[in-house]
Amino acid sequence: MTDDIFSAGLEDLAARGLRRAATAFDGGSARTVTLDGRTLLLFCSNDYFGLSHDPRIIAAVKEGLDRYGFGSGGSRLISGTRTPHAELERAIASFLGAEAALLFGTGFSANSGVIPAIAEKGDVIFADKLNHASMVDGCRLSRAEFVRYPHCDMAALEKMLKKAGSVRTRWIITDGLFSMDGDMAPLDEICSLAKKHDARVYVDDAHAFGVLGKNGRGTPELFGVERDIDILMGTLGKAAGGMGAFAAGKKSTADWLLNKARSFIFSTAMPPAVAAGNLKAVEILGNYRTERNTFMQITEAFYDRIKTAGFAISYKSYIIPLVIGSAGDALAAAKLLWDDGIFVQAIRPPAVPEGTSRLRLTLSLAHTEQDREAVIQCLTKYLGARHKGTGP
Numbered sequence: 269m270t271d272d273i274f275s276a277g278l279e280d281l282a283a284r285g286l287r288r289a290a291t292a293f294d295g296g297s298a299r300t301v302t303l304d305g306r307t308l309l310l311f312c313s314n315d316y317f318g319l320s321h322d323p324r325i326i327a328a329v330k331e332g333l334d335r336y337g338f339g340s341g342g343s344r345l346i347s348g349t350r351t352p353h354a355e356l357e358r359a360i361a362s363f364l365g366a367e368a369a370l371l372f373g374t375g376f377s378a379n380s381g382v383i384p385a386i387a388e389k390g391d392v393i394f395a396d397k398l399n400h401a402s403m404v405d406g407c408r409l410s411r412a413e414f415v416r417y418p419h420c421d422m423a424a425l426e427k428m429l430k431k432a433g434s435v436r437t438r439w440i441i442t443d444g445l446f447s448m449d450g451d452m453a454p455l456d457e458i459c460s461l462a463k464k465h466d467a468r469v470y471v472d473d474a475h476a477f478g479v480l481g482k483n484g485r486g487t488p489e490l491f492g493v494e495r496d497i498d499i500l501m502g503t504l505g506k507a508a509g510g511m512g513a514f515a516a517g518k519k520s521t522a523d524w525l526l527n528k529a530r531s532f533i534f535s536t537a538m539p540p541a542v543a544a545g546n547l548k549a550v551e552i553l554g555n556y557r558t559e560r561n562t563f564m565q566i567t568e569a570f571y572d573r574i575k576t577a578g579f580a581i582s583y584k585s586y587i588i589p590l591v592i593g594s595a596g597d598a599l600a601a602a603k604l605l606w607d608d609g610i611f612v613q614a615i616r617p618p619a620v621p622e623g624t625s626r627l628r629l630t631l632s633l634a635h636t637e638q639d640r641e642a643v644i645q646c647l648t649k650y651l652g653a654r655h656k657g658t659g660p
């Protein structure tokens with residue numbers, strides 16, 4: 269028996285309301301989860317269009333399983349590449365209007381592999397303070413100098429760019445749509461600063477790929493700067509409903525990453541059937557103009573209602589952060605919703621800064637009007653209790 273070296277740390281996390289557990293739901297759909305015979309409305313997934321349960325995608329995965337088997341059996345550069353991987357890379361590039369795209373197993377592995385491959389000793393990375401953890405880790409793994417600017421503060425970013433002096437390459441690295449705050453990086457301003465100060469731009473559009481912009485090309489399309497982004501990273505685990513990620517840009521960029529990104533080179537390729545499912549999802553997203561418009565209308569209407577319910581929040585996106593404060597209060601608020609049949613996760617440090625624990629509510633086209641109404645009713649009840657001093 270080895271010594272128990274983690275129990276004290278776990279107890280400490282629990283005392284501070286920061287210990288986590290993964291609830292294993294036993295079923296559900298894109299709009300619900302079930303546990304022990306109880307069905308809860310799911311309002312914290314990233315499955316914005318409900319594609320995780322789309323029958324067309326499920327059929328494509330089944331066909332892929334029959335044709336290619338379960339696993340890929342190897343890394344992409346040894347023996348793991350199959351036709352669906354190559355087709356998916358071409359489909360993503362074409363969807364985005366990019367020259368090429370390279371697949372990764374997850375968004376985390378994309379960011380942590382791509383960033384060290386593009387920024388080396390002698391380069392400087394300028395990163396938004398609220399960037400996703402996987403980008404932070406990618407920046408830490410890189411041998412470039414790594415500086416962080418206050419969230420979306422363009423004046424501070426410009427000051428840092430000026431101060432950097434003569435360096436080999438400057439990279440500005442940012443989320444397109446911030447995952448815990450639901451706001452967007454001002455990509456138009458970022459791209460002008462990049463031009464002015466000779467910097468390159470890397471955008472992680474995990475939460476916007478397929479959703480934002482007329483054609484679903486994400487925040488660069490929304491801000492009209494698609495041509496000014498050097499690398500667009502996106503995931504297939506959110507609006508596409510599956511799993512995986514990509515980095516898209518010039519053909520030479522994809523080739524460089526194929527040769528240099530360690531998380532691409534030294535990792536088993538995603539199962540071909542998953543690639544086939546992702547391929548179908550990208551095809552579906554390509555035809556989702558009406559659905560994107562409907563989703564935006566639903567989102568705007570939801571903000572109106574949530575503000576009427578008493579939450580002081582300005583419009584952000586389909587990611588809606590209801591900041592509560594302490595980790596304990598956020599957990600208690602999530603429990604109140606849970607008791608009323610709604611599953612919304614409490615988001616706590618280190619995912620968000622200390623004192624800003626929150627309920628991170630996400631909308632999905634899979635929800636019905638009644639589902640959204642149930643959430644509003646529940647939040648109204650929660651706010652009422654809070655005002656009376658009887659709730660968290």
Ligand SMILES: Cc1ncc(COP(=O)(O)O)c(C=O)c1O
Nearest residue numbers: 374375376400402447474503505
């Ligand atoms: C902004 C952002 N980047 C990257 C990731 C990681 O993506 P994946 O879940 O595919 O590893 C996430 C997901 O949580 C994210 O929100």
